[in-house]
Each structure stands twice: as structure tokens, then as C-alpha cells.
Amino acid sequence: MLINVTFWSYFRDHAGCSETVVELETGATLAKLHEIVCEQFPKLADARNSTLKAVGLEYESDDFVLSDGDEVSFFPPVQGG
Amino acid sequence: MKTELTISTDAIDETALAKRRVMDDGMGAVVCFLGVVRGSEGDASITALDYEAHEEMARHQFGLIFDAVEKRWPVESVRLVHRLGVVPVNEPSLWVEVTAPHRAEAFDACQFLIDEMKQKVPIWKKPLPA
Numbered sequence: 001m002l003i004n005v006t007f008w009s010y011f012r013d014h015a016g017c018s019e020t021v022v023e024l025e026t027g028a029t030l031a032k033l034h035e036i037v038c039e040q041f042p043k044l045a046d047a048r049n050s051t052l053k054a055v056g057l058e059y060e061s062d063d064f065v066l067s068d069g070d071e072v073s074f075f076p077p078v079q080g081g
Numbered sequence: 082m083k084t085e086l087t088i089s090t091d092a093i094d095e096t097a098l099a100k101r102r103v104m105d106d107g108m109g110a111v112v113c114f115l116g117v118v119r120g121s122e123g124d125a126s127i128t129a130l131d132y133e134a135h136e137e138m139a140r141h142q143f144g145l146i147f148d149a150v151e152k153r154w155p156v157e158s159v160r161l162v163h164r165l166g167v168v169p170v171n172e173p174s175l176w177v178e179v180t181a182p183h184r185a186e187a188f189d190a191c192q193f194l195i196d197e198m199k200q201k202v203p204i205w206k207k208p209l210p211a
Contacts, residue, residue, distance in 0.1 A: 008135050009205035052203075057141040059201070073135060073203070080134075080163060080204030081116045081175050081195060 001026055001068035003033055007044075008075035011051075014043035024066065030055065031062035033072060050077055082151040083158040086143050088136055090166035093173045098160065108157050108180050110187040114195065116175030118168050126211040129169045135203040139163075146197045150179075154186040159194065163204060174206075 006019045022036055030053055038045040053060060054073040066072070095115070102111070118130050147159055162176040177194055181187040198204075 006135075008203065009133060010207075054135075054138060054203070057138045073138065075135070075203060076205065078199065078201065078203050079206045080132075080139075080198050080202045 001028075001066070003066055003068075003070050003072055005033070005037060005072045005074060008073060011044060011047070011075055014047070015041040026068075028066055029062060030060055030064040030066060030072070033066060034062070034074070037074065044074070047076060051075070052077065082147070082156050084144075084147045085158075085160040086140060086147075087160075087162040088134060088139060088165060089162070090164065093162050093164055093176045095173070095176065098162065098176060098178070102178070102180075103158075104180050105157055108182055110179075110181050110184040112177075112179045112181075112184070112187040112191045114175070114177045114191055115173045116195075117173050118170050120170045122208040125208065127170065127208040128211050129167045129209045130174065130206040131167050131209055132163075132165045132174060132204060132206050134163070134165055134205075136165075139202050139204055142202045143198070146194055146201065149197070150190050150194060153193070154181065154190045156181045156186060156190050159190070161194070163202075165204075167209065 003022045007015045012018050052075050055070050157180045160178045164174045168174045179187045179191045
């Protein structure tokens, strides 16, 4: 299955792009996607523990099971206000 | 509860926002908060902050926070404006207004809104050095 990943804020600079597509086996979790993304974009691995992850418009935990076509966002801690 | 959310690159016009305030006669409290850009970030002087949002998700997350406010306090209305793009030092990036029957719930709800926003709403800022 294919998962669309978008990077926000300085994660975009660390990745060198604003989005990518990752191919995963059916039933893969958000944690697996994060692991693969950190391998592909090593600068993002430094922020692994502080990375916020959303599927669509909702925050999801590492054990969230992804579906084909999911839109995933990875970003650093938010700073509004 | 009435809600109004504005996420925009336009400057925040406090006077215009205040003029548009509509309150029921049972409401006795209005709490307004302005978040203003400071002239420094850490030890460095800056000229502005450049705000970016995942806007669709930000609107959704603000909606969830407004729902939580409504469940917890007898608030009449919430209006919130967050500015994006370059916001110069001394200018507001955030304006929040809560109207309620009494000051306690208005203050508490306003504080809660801002605390939750700082945890959950996907907005980021980049300092622009002096």
C-alpha cells in the first residue's frame, strides 16, 4: 500500500522536501512508517522522540494501523500563540 | 456556544473585533487575551516571527478544543484569531475572546483554550533575526 507523508515546519528542511510517498506492507503501523521515513531522511531521526504524527486531521499513536492512501503528517512540537 | 475562528495573514484589528462583539444580557464577563511577538527568542534579538500552519488540521483541532470548552464551562461565545506569515515585534499574533456569565469561567476557559492550542494546534513559528 502507498502512504503519502507530508513534512511541516523545519522537518521540511531536514527532509529536503515537503512530501514523499512510502510503500508499506498491508497492516503496517504508524511506527513502521516512522522508522522507514527516519531511514530515508536521517536528519529526521534526531527528532524521532519529539515527532508528532497525524493521520488525516487527527493525532494518532504508534500502534495505529495504516490504510492504503492515508495522508500522514510528521511535524515538530507545535508553537502557536 | 457560538464560535468564530479566523486564521489569516491579515493584521489583527482589536478595535474592529471589539466593535463586532454581541452579548446576551445574561453575560457578565468578557475576557480578551492578546499574544504579542516579543523582541527576542532565547538570547537572540529578532525583528519578527514567521508563522506557518497545517491549516486544515489546525481548524479541526481548534474545533475539538472549542467542543471541550463547551462541555466544561457555561461559555456563551469564543472568538479566536491567529495570524500567519510574518508578524513583526510588538504586533499580536493571537487574539482570544471568551464571553460568559461570570469572570471565573471566562478566565478559566480562556486559559484552557490557549494551553490546549499550545499542545495540539499545528502552528509553528520561525524567528527572523534582527
